[in-house]
Amino acid sequence: MIEPQIPKGFRDFLPQQMMLRRDIMRTMSAVFERYGFVPLDTPCLEYARTLEGKYGEEGDKLIYRFEDRGGRAVALRYDLTIPLARVAAMYQLPRPFKRYQIAPVWRADKPQKGRFREFYQCDIDIIGESSACADAELLCVAHAVLQALGFDNYLIRINNRKILNALAERLGIDTARIPGFLRALDKLDKTGPGAVLRDMQAQGLLTGDAERIVREHLLAGGDNFEAVAALVSGSETGAAGLAELDLIARVLSADGVDGSYYKRDISLARGLDYYTGPIFEVVVTEPRIGSILGGGRYDGLIGLFTKQSMPATGISFGLERLVTVMEELGMHAQTNSLTQVLVTQFSDGLLEDGVRLAARLRQSGFNTELYPAPDKLKKQLSYAAARGIPAVVVLGPDEARDERATLKNMLTGDQAVLEQQHLAEAIRTMLS
C-alpha cells in the first residue's frame, strides 16, 4: 500500500470547497467581462529564461525551475503577468488589449496561513495604454468585484513608483539602493516609524540632510502623503506621478466608488521590481491575511521581449485569500450538492419508472438524481437531507399505479401527492 500524500503546499479541492471557488470565479469573470475584458490562457510551463530576473532577488529564488527530458531549463509560471508580457510580444494584439486570466501559479515558498505553493491568481491587465485612466479602470473593476462578492471591509491602497523614485532622488539614494529603501518604507504600518528609520540607517541610505527629511516628512505622523507630495512636486517625475493619482481619484469618484474605499498611501511600495507607475494593493481589516489583491503599472516589461515597447498595467486577485476571508467571515452558504430534486427508488420493480421520471424532470431543467439503490426510504431521505437537496419525489407502488408521485419539501416537511405531469410546475414553485 502506498501512503496517500500530496506535495506540501499543494491541495485537493473537495466539492464543497470547489463550489465556493467556482462561484467566486464566475462572479469575477462576469464583472471582468462587463468591463470589456476578454479571456486568455497560457501554459503553466515557460522557459526559465522567460521568467528569471523579472521578480527581483527574492522572487527568483521562489521560481519552480527544473530541466525537462531534453535538458532545457523550464519553470512553472510564477505569476500571470510575465506570461502575458511574453504573449503581448509574440502576437499582434489589437490595442489597447484588455484580458483576464484565472489560473494557477506556483511559488516554491514555505506555506502558511493563506499562502500556498500552488494557488490561483485572477488577473486583469490593460496593454498598450499609458493613460492612468487605464489604471483607474482596473481599480473600478476591483471595487466592483469585491462588492459583487459581498465584501465591504476593505481598503484600496494607492501609490506611485514615480513619486517614490522622486522621493528617493530627493533623498540622494542611488538607483541601485532603491529596492532596499522601498522594502524599509513598506513596513511602516507594520513595524512603525522607529523601526523604519533604523532599517534605513542600517542600510546607510540616509546621507546629508536625508535623515532630517525622512523624519520630518515621511515618519512624522499625520498626512505623510501630502508632506511627501509637497516635497517632490517640483521634480518632473514626482509631478507626473501626482497627476496620475489625481486622475485615478477623479475616475474612481465619477464611477461611484466611495472615498472610504481607497486611500493614497506613501508607504505602499510593492515588492516586484518591474513596476514603473501607479501601484495598488487591497487589504481587508478583519482576518489579518495580508493583501487580497496587488498590482500596478509595468511599462518597461514587455520591452524585455520585443523591440517595440508597450505600456501596460494590471492587477491580480488572490483567489485563495478571497476564499479564506469569505470562509472566516461566513460570507457564503455552504452546500454539498447542486441537486435540486432526488427521485427515490422504491423497489426493483419500479426502477424503470424512476429512471423515466428523473429523465423527465431533467428535461424540465432540474438538476435531478435518482437514488442509486432500492434502500429504505428513511435512508434515501437522509441522503437528501444531509446534502441539502430541497425536493424529494417519492415514487412508490401506490403512486406509480395511477401516474402520480409524492413531492416532499425537505425544508418544511410538507408533502403532497400529485399527477406526474404537474410535478415540474410544483417543483418550480417550491424552489422559487
Next chain:
RNA sequence: GUGGGUGUAGCUCAGCCGGAUAGAGCGCCAGGUUGUGGCCCUGGAGGCCGAGGGUUCGAACCCCUUCACUCACCCCA
C-alpha cells in the same frame, strides 16, 4: 532560508508526577418506526497513541532521531 507549536478514532480533542482491557463529543452504521429525513432513545463498528530507536519491572506520557502538519519572520496573492 530562520524560529516556535502540534502529532491519540473519519473530525475536534481529553488522557494529572510513567501503572492494568486508551476515553469523550460530533460523525458513521444498525435498530426503535416492515412507505418518510431533521429531534429523541438503544446498540455497534472504528486506534501498531505519526514512524524508528532508547531509558524502565512497566511508555500515549520521559530522552534521542526522523517524518508530517501548522504558525510566525523574510517575502508575497
